[in-house]
Amino acid sequence: xxxxxIISKLRSKFLTDPYNFWQQHGFIKIDNDIxxxxxxxxxxxxxxxxxENSLAITLNKEINCTHVLSFFDLDGNLCGRxxxxxxxxHIQINIDFGATGGxxxxxxxxxxxxxxxxxxxxxxxxxxDFGFQHRGYCGYRxxxxxxxxxxxxxxxGIFNVRGVFKSIARQAATHTYFPQxxxxxxxxxxxxxxxxxxxKLNFHIKIFKKNYCQLDEKIxxxxxxxxxxxxxxxxxxxxxxxxxxxxxxxGRAIVFERRGKQLNVFHS
Numbered sequence: 001x002x003x004x005x006i007i008s009k010l011r012s013k014f015l016t017d018p019y020n021f022w023q024q025h026g027f028i029k030i031d032n033d034i035x036x037x038x039x040x041x042x043x044x045x046x047x048x049x050x051x052e053n054s055l056a057i058t059l060n061k062e063i064n065c066t067h068v069l070s071f072f073d074l075d076g077n078l079c080g081r082x083x084x085x086x087x088x089x090h091i092q093i094n095i096d097f098g099a100t101g102g103x104x105x106x107x108x109x110x111x112x113x114x115x116x117x118x119x120x121x122x123x124x125x126x127x128x129d130f131g132f133q134h135r136g137y138c139g140y141r142x143x144x145x146x147x148x149x150x151x152x153x154x155x156x157g158i159f160n161v162r163g164v165f166k167s168i169a170r171q172a173a174t175h176t177y178f179p180q181x182x183x184x185x186x187x188x189x190x191x192x193x194x195x196x197x198x199x200k201l202n203f204h205i206k207i208f209k210k211n212y213c214q215l216d217e218k219i220x221x222x223x224x225x226x227x228x229x230x231x232x233x234x235x236x237x238x239x240x241x242x243x244x245x246x247x248x249x250x251g252r253a254i255v256f257e258r259r260g261k262q263l264n265v266f267h268s
Contacts, residue, residue, distance in 0.1 A: 034168065035109035036153025037196040038138050039226060039254055040071070040095050043104040045263075047095040048148060050137040051110060053088060055118070062087040066113040070165070071099060073106045076195070076225030078165070107194055107226050109158040109165070110136055142261040149265040155250035156196040158224070165224065169196040171247035178243050179253070179268030183207070185238035189231040191268070192254040193244075195221040204245040205229060207237060214240060229253070242268075 033054075040047040049069065056063040064087045071080035080101035084093055100106065139148030157169035183189065195201040200220055207215040214235065221227050231237060244251065257264040 033111055034157050034159045035111055036135055036156035037158060037194050037224070038108050038110070038136065038153050039106075039192050039194065040100065040108055040138070041105050041140065042095065042097060042100065044142060046139075046141050046144070046148075048139045049093045049095060049108075049110065050090055050139070050150075051084065051093055051112075052090045052136060053086065054112060055114060056087070056089050062089070063118060064115065065118075067091070067093065068111045068113060069093065069095075069099065069108050070111070070160070071101065071103065071106055071108045072224045073103045074225055074227070076107075076222035079103045079106065105226075105228065107224060109156065110153075111160055140256070140263060140265050142258070142263050146261065146263075149263050151254060151265045151267060154194050154196070154252065154254060154267075155248065158196060167196055167198050167224075169248075171197050171199060171201060172249055174245060174247055175249060175251055176243055176245045177251050177268070178241070179255070181255070181268070183231065183237045183240045183242070185233065185236070186259065188233060188258045190256040190258075191229040191231070191242075192226055192256070193219070193221060193229060193251075194226040194254075195223055195248075197248070198223050201246060201248060203227070203251070206243050207231070207240050208243070209237075209240045 038049065051067040053063065053065050055065065064085070067084045067086065069082045070078065073079045080099050080103065082093065082099035084091060135153050137150045137152050139150045141148045155169060156167065158165055158167045193203055200222055203219050203221070205215070205217050205219065206213055214237065219227050219229070244253070253268045255266050255268050257266070
C-alpha cells in the first residue's frame with residue numbers, strides 16, 4: 001500500500017511538474033543559465049527588451065557582462081543574434097532587422113556571459129550551485145509617439161550547451177486554460193502561442209458564447225517556434241470567451257489587444 005502511494009505521488013509530480021527534473025539538476029551554473037521565451041514583432045511595430053544584469057543586481061554593484069539575445073523564426077529556426085556589453089544593472093536593447101536576420105516575427109531567449117575572473121571571484125560570494133533564470137520584459141508599440149506596452153517573459157527554461165539550445169520545459173499532462181478576459185467587438189486581437197519545449201507542441205483552441213462553440217481549431221508549433229492566432233472580428237465574437245488545451249503546464253498566450261495604433265499587451 002505504501003509503495004502504491006509513493007508511485008502515485010511520483011506519477012503526479014511527473015505529470016504536473018513544468019520542468020524536466022531529470023535535466024534540471026547538475027547543469028544550472030553561471031555559464032549555463034536558463035531563459036524564459038520571449039516574442040518579438042517588427043511588422044508595423046517596435047520591439048525592445050529590458051535586459052537585467054542578474055549578478056550585479058544580486059550583489060548590488062555594477063559588474064561587467066555581455067547580454068546575448070538569440071532569435072528564432074516562427075518555425076523555431078535560429079535566425080539571428082545580438083550582443084551588448086555593459087556593467088549596468090539593466091539596459092534597453094532595441095530589436096531590429098540586423099538582430100533578427102531580417103525576420104519580422106518570432107521568439108528569442110536571453111543569456112548572460114561573464115568573464116572567467118568574475119565567475120571565479122564575484123560569483124563565489126553567493127554559492128557555487130546557484131544559477132539564474134532570466135525573466136526580463138519586452139516592450140511593444142505601434143507608434144513612436146506612444147509609450148511601450150510591456151510584458152514579462154513567457155514560461156521557458158531554455159539553455160545553451162556549446163551552441164546547442166535545449167530546454168528543461170516539458171510537456172506533461174493535458175491542461176485546459178481559460179484566460180481571464182472576454183472578447184470585445186471594438187478591439188482587434190492577436191494571441192501568440194509559443195513552444196519552449198524540445199518537441200512539437202499541439203494546441204486545441206476554442207471560442208464560445210454561452211453553450212455555443214463558435215470556433216474549434218487545432219494548431220501545432222515547432223520547438224522554440226510560435227503561432228500567431230488572429231481573431232476575425234467579422235464574426236460576432238463580442239462577449240465571447242476562449243479556452244485552449246495543451247500539454248504545457250503554464251500554457252499562457254501573449255495577447256495583443258489593439259484599437260487603431262493603441263496597443264495593450266498582456267499575458268492571458
